Amino acid sequence: MIRLTDSAAAKVAELMKAEGDESLALRVAVRPGGCSGFSYEMFFDTEISDEDQTVTVGEVRVVVDASSAPLLQGATLDYTDSLERAGFSIDNPNAQRTCGCGQSFS
Numbered sequence: 001m002i003r004l005t006d007s008a009a010a011k012v013a014e015l016m017k018a019e020g021d022e023s024l025a026l027r028v029a030v031r032p033g034g035c036s037g038f039s040y041e042m043f044f045d046t047e048i049s050d051e052d053q054t055v056t057v058g059e060v061r062v063v064v065d066a067s068s069a070p071l072l073q074g075a076t077l078d079y080t081d082s083l084e085r086a087g088f089s090i091d092n093p094n095a096q097r098t099c100g101c102g103q104s105f106s
Contacts, residue, residue: 013059
């Protein structure tokens with residue numbers, strides 16, 4: 001299952017609170033596409049399947065579908081806010097190759 005750093009969990013909790021819906025979960029998925037073969041997808045979701053894997057990190061419920069779970073096993077979601085860069089990134093030990101944008105892998 002994917003892990004969240006403290007900074008990622010805090011930012012996701014902040015964004016979820018701004019949405020005003022306590023039933024939201026952060027869905028992290030891998031989809032075919034991108035310049036390296038697969039791309040990451042993250043969005044808030046309220047529809048949770050019995051086949052989804054779920055973990056709670058602080059106030060954040062993270063959901064991963066069954067087909068994405070093996071590709072995200074051991075991955076870490078981080079959030080950085082600095083002068084050089086602001087945003088989420090995924091460090092994935094399963095990625096053999098990544099593209100320059102950091103949003104796709106193979």
